[in-house]
Amino acid sequence: MPAAPELHITVAGTQRAVAVATTAGEALEADGRTVIAAMVNGEPRDLTRELADGDVVEPVAIDSEDGRAILRHSTAHVLAQAVQELFPEAKLGIGPPVENGFYYDFDVAEPFTPADLRSIEKRMQQIVKQGQRFDRRVVSDEEARAELANEPYKLELIDIKGSDAAQAAEGAGVEVGSGELTVYDNIHPRTGEQCWKDLCRGPHLPTTRVIPAFKLMRTAAAYWRGKETNPQLQRVYGTAWESKDALKAYLTFLEEAEKRDHRRLGAELDLFSIPDEIGSGLAVFHPKGGVIRRVMEDYSRQRHERGGYEFVYSPHATKSALFEKSGHLDWYADGMYPPMQLDGGQDYYLKPMNCPMHNLIFDARGRSYRELPLRLFEFGTVYRYEKSGVVHGLTRARGFTQDDAHIYCTKEQMADELDSLLTFVLDLLRDYGLDDFHLELSTKDPEKFIGDDHVWAEATDTLRQAAEKQGLELVMDPGGAAFYGPKISVQAKDAIGRTWQMSTLQLDFNLPERFDLEYTAADGTRQRPVMIHRALFGSIERFFAVLLEHYAGAFPAWLAPVQAVGIPIADEHVPYLREVEAKLRAEGIRVEVDASDDRMQKKIRNAQKQKVPFMLLAGDEDISKNAVSFRYRDGSQNNGVPVDEAVAEIVAAVRERHQGDR
RNA sequence: GCCAGCGUAGCUCAAUUGGCAGAGCAAUCGCCUUGUAAGCGAUAGGUUAGGGGUUCAAGUCCCCUCGCUGGCUCCA
Numbered sequence: 235m236p237a238a239p240e241l242h243i244t245v246a247g248t249q250r251a252v253a254v255a256t257t258a259g260e261a262l263e264a265d266g267r268t269v270i271a272a273m274v275n276g277e278p279r280d281l282t283r284e285l286a287d288g289d290v291v292e293p294v295a296i297d298s299e300d301g302r303a304i305l306r307h308s309t310a311h312v313l314a315q316a317v318q319e320l321f322p323e324a325k326l327g328i329g330p331p332v333e334n335g336f337y338y339d340f341d342v343a344e345p346f347t348p349a350d351l352r353s354i355e356k357r358m359q360q361i362v363k364q365g366q367r368f369d370r371r372v373v374s375d376e377e378a379r380a381e382l383a384n385e386p387y388k389l390e391l392i393d394i395k396g397s398d399a400a401q402a403a404e405g406a407g408v409e410v411g412s413g414e415l416t417v418y419d420n421i422h423p424r425t426g427e428q429c430w431k432d433l434c435r436g437p438h439l440p441t442t443r444v445i446p447a448f449k450l451m452r453t454a455a456a457y458w459r460g461k462e463t464n465p466q467l468q469r470v471y472g473t474a475w476e477s478k479d480a481l482k483a484y485l486t487f488l489e490e491a492e493k494r495d496h497r498r499l500g501a502e503l504d505l506f507s508i509p510d511e512i513g514s515g516l517a518v519f520h521p522k523g524g525v526i527r528r529v530m531e532d533y534s535r536q537r538h539e540r541g542g543y544e545f546v547y548s549p550h551a552t553k554s555a556l557f558e559k560s561g562h563l564d565w566y567a568d569g570m571y572p573p574m575q576l577d578g579g580q581d582y583y584l585k586p587m588n589c590p591m592h593n594l595i596f597d598a599r600g601r602s603y604r605e606l607p608l609r610l611f612e613f614g615t616v617y618r619y620e621k622s623g624v625v626h627g628l629t630r631a632r633g634f635t636q637d638d639a640h641i642y643c644t645k646e647q648m649a650d651e652l653d654s655l656l657t658f659v660l661d662l663l664r665d666y667g668l669d670d671f672h673l674e675l676s677t678k679d680p681e682k683f684i685g686d687d688h689v690w691a692e693a694t695d696t697l698r699q700a701a702e703k704q705g706l707e708l709v710m711d712p713g714g715a716a717f718y719g720p721k722i723s724v725q726a727k728d729a730i731g732r733t734w735q736m737s738t739l740q741l742d743f744n745l746p747e748r749f750d751l752e753y754t755a756a757d758g759t760r761q762r763p764v765m766i767h768r769a770l771f772g773s774i775e776r777f778f779a780v781l782l783e784h785y786a787g788a789f790p791a792w793l794a795p796v797q798a799v800g801i802p803i804a805d806e807h808v809p810y811l812r813e814v815e816a817k818l819r820a821e822g823i824r825v826e827v828d829a830s831d832d833r834m835q836k837k838i839r840n841a842q843k844q845k846v847p848f849m850l851l852a853g854d855e856d857i858s859k860n861a862v863s864f865r866y867r868d869g870s871q872n873n874g875v876p877v878d879e880a881v882a883e884i885v886a887a888v889r890e891r892h893q894g895d896r
Numbered sequence: 897g898c899c900a901g902c903g904u905a906g907c908u909c910a911a912u913u914g915g916c917a918g919a920g921c922a923a924u925c926g927c928c929u930u931g932u933a934a935g936c937g938a939u940a941g942g943u944u945a946g947g948g949g950u951u952c953a954a955g956u957c958c959c960c961u962c963g964c965u966g967g968c969u970c971c972a
Contacts, residue, residue: 345900454967455899462969466899469967501907510945510963569971616972621897624970636972723972738972772972804929831928832935839933853931865932 244290258283259440262293266440269293271304278304280370280437296444297476306331308368308439309358309448309474314338315420315430316357317470320350326432327387327458327467334484335473339456341387345468346453354470355450365443366429367421370436378415378433387458387467388433447481448474491730496779497627499787503844505795506628515625515632517775522795525824527778529793530666531613534637534770537662543611543639548591550615554581559748560590561684565717569618588614589742589767592640593749596763601753606763607643607651613774614638628779635774641766642751648764652700652739659724659737659770660704666781667790667893668736670727672707676714683717685744693741694720718744719767728784736777740767788845788867791887791895798884799846800827801837803853810857814850814877821885842867847895848884866895 240251245261252261258272259281271294272279278300285291294300310329317324317340327339346354373381375392382388392415418438420430439445451471458464475481492498500506505523508516519527535545554573557563562570566586573581585591592610601608615635624630643651660671675698678690701708701722715721719742726736742765745751752760771777781789791797798818800811811827818825828837834851841849849865856862856874864875864883875883887895 348901452966453900456968457898460969462898466968468899471967514963618971621970623897623899623968626965630971634972735972769972776972801932803931806929833928833930835930835932836934837932842933849932851932855931863932869933871932 241285241287241289243285243288246292252285255284257281258285258291261285261291264293267444268296270296270301270439270444271437273300278437280368281440282370283437296446297480302474302476303331304437305439305445305476306336306474308442309445309472310336310338311368311418311420311430311432311434311438312358312361312442312445312448313354313450313470313472314340314432315361316354318430320354320357325387326385327469328391329432335451335471337456337469337471339387339458339467339469341465341467345455346470351450351453351470358448358450361420361429362442362445362448365423365441367423367441368436368438369419369421370438371417371419373415373417375415378417381417381431382433385433391433445474446476447478448472449481449485487730491732491783494730494783494786495627496629496782499782500628503787503795505782508627513632514622515620515630517628517631517633523778525795526789526793527774530771530774530778530781531637533665534662537658537665538611538639541609541658542607543609546592546595546610546612548585548588548595548612548614550617551582551584552591554583556590556594557583557585560593560745561717561748562586562590565682565684569620571617571619584617585614586616586618588612588616588636588638589640589745589765590749592638593745593751593765596640596642596751597749601642601763603644603753603755603761606753607641607647608763609639609641611637611639628775631773631775634776636769637771637774638767638769641768642746642753642763643766644753644755644761645764648696648741648766649700651766652696652741653703655739655766655768656700656704656722656724659739659768662770663724663726663736665891666777667784668726668728668780672709672725672733673701673704674709674711674714674723674725674735675701676711676721676723678715678720679713679717683715685718685747689743690720693743697722697739697741716740718742721767726780728780729786732783734776734780736772736780737770738768738772741765742767788847790891790893791847791884792889792891794845794847795824796826796844796846797823797888798825798848798850799837799841800825801834801841801849801851802827802829803834803851805829805831807852807854807857811850811852814852814862814881817877817881818884821881823881823884823888838865842869847887848880850880868895870896 239254241254241256242249242251243261258274258279259266262269262272264281266281272281273292273294274283274285274289278294294304296305307330310331314326314329321342323343325341327341329336329338378392379389416434416436417431418434418436419428422429449472451473454469454471455466456469458467473481473484475484500523503522504520505526506517506519509518512518554563570586571584573583576582595610596608613635615633617633620630620632625632641651677694683690697720719740721738721740723735724737725733727733746762746765751763753763755761800815802808802811808827808829815825815827838849845867847867851863851865859874861874861876862880863871863873864880865871
């Protein structure tokens, strides 16, 4: 008698033989609650999918990255079902999982109101409670078109299936992928009735009841397939988690992020403001913010001086001819303030970038190869006409100052220069307390560029090599380059794990061409230099905002606007603290004595709220020992610290740029 | 720029159905003289973003403008 046919598979690293028609869930002995899907040969699949001979099966836990994505995608389906039950006319867009949650786009006649959102969420809870089954069904293109005849956006997705357009539309791959089409039916557990269905690649949770915790967050409009010229759909954002605690932790994280918001801290700590009277995106720095900014700039200047940079200055406005020559008026006019007409019809523009100015400095006289690399540095203030909806505090302003430099070098010097430049950048960022980086390489935008393809390819390759040499993770950003050359940007993670774009390095073979820049080589021939654009902070304002949020306002001592405050127990102790103040001031420390008629407790509270790193308290006991009570802003304290020791500790923390206070 | 929400004292927020614009903090002036995150009292602070409309009566309802917030698109 022949043996029953068997499949030979690998389950969680162990080889096994199982009966034909065994499902992934059976092979994994999955409970469908903690293990909610299977990774089969590296592809996520439903637990109900049958295995084939030779399959390699791994469990997908709901609290893994893949598991959360499946959970969120399934929750997006529940959202869409709830919306179509409450708003039968709503047409479906796409509904992928995203970082921390999911969304689904709908075409509806009226945008959702906050009340709609609440009733949708309520309906979703009912669907979750019912425990509807997610059932996968393979369909042909024709069947899919027939079933989805009332869903015009889904039909469009079927049409572009597998094309570049499908890849380009964020999230569309979740619906159609590039292989066979599948529909997921939601089946009522008791009646077996089909409650809802959606075109979807899957996989999904076994049932809706497996969703442990979710919450709808907000509504927003979003352009269909991310194109500004397409109609706007109504997007509903939500979040979903593997447990109620995880959801709660996420909501707490959002609150924490809100407390760190640089716009809020900027007002609380009296650092800067963006007065309506001046205009959107145009900030003023108050004295305390000014101190931080000045110290940031001073240190950067010092480092650049040591790094072989020369300092230049250039004006904020120029005749249009300069930006015609640079190509900005052809490629960047939308991002510029409109021109001012002066001198009988002459157009003047505010500069959106400093590079053309620096090119003129390079070109002011003949240059020798002996001068290269020539590094021109400027804190250059630029003005860009940002669309009204995108302006955001200091991180997206209309006027800002770049720590901008342009490096002119030979082709031979380029690789070394990029290498040392990246090291210089990362080093400097570490001094400002950021140390978790990755790099991003932005390549040519096929619709917006100047110069030859092979020149772009060469520049991109050079940048890639420099990036790889750093041994950091490198992420590609196709089409993200500026019009004149590819770029590497340094992305840094802050204290609560958010990623910010910091430094940018751009390689440019094109502007030297347009400006006809030349140097005389050793053999007497005229040669074209290569140009590197780079900004380390990006913009000082943005960097300031990132640090403000990174430190939650508690800047390390060397950057703190007030580094130490003297707090007397009573008025009679003020003169003693004045002496301590004088000693600190002689060492260049920014110190104040709080001689107001508040009580000591209130003075401590005020200093804590202002996040002053060091508090020096003095009463009779301290004075008798020529000491102070040395309090740190974390609330800890050393009593009876001799004044000279306290001074030395503060001076050391500032001079050595300590990250912590002690 | 597009969609939605919001705009009350410097800040955080009240104001019942459309019915006298209010509190805490901050500020100013006093009192208190103090040992580890808010002492007490008084004073001042407002064209409720601006403009128009409905109404006996508008912070509240309607329209327009401006600004901000969250997204989309874009970006240092």
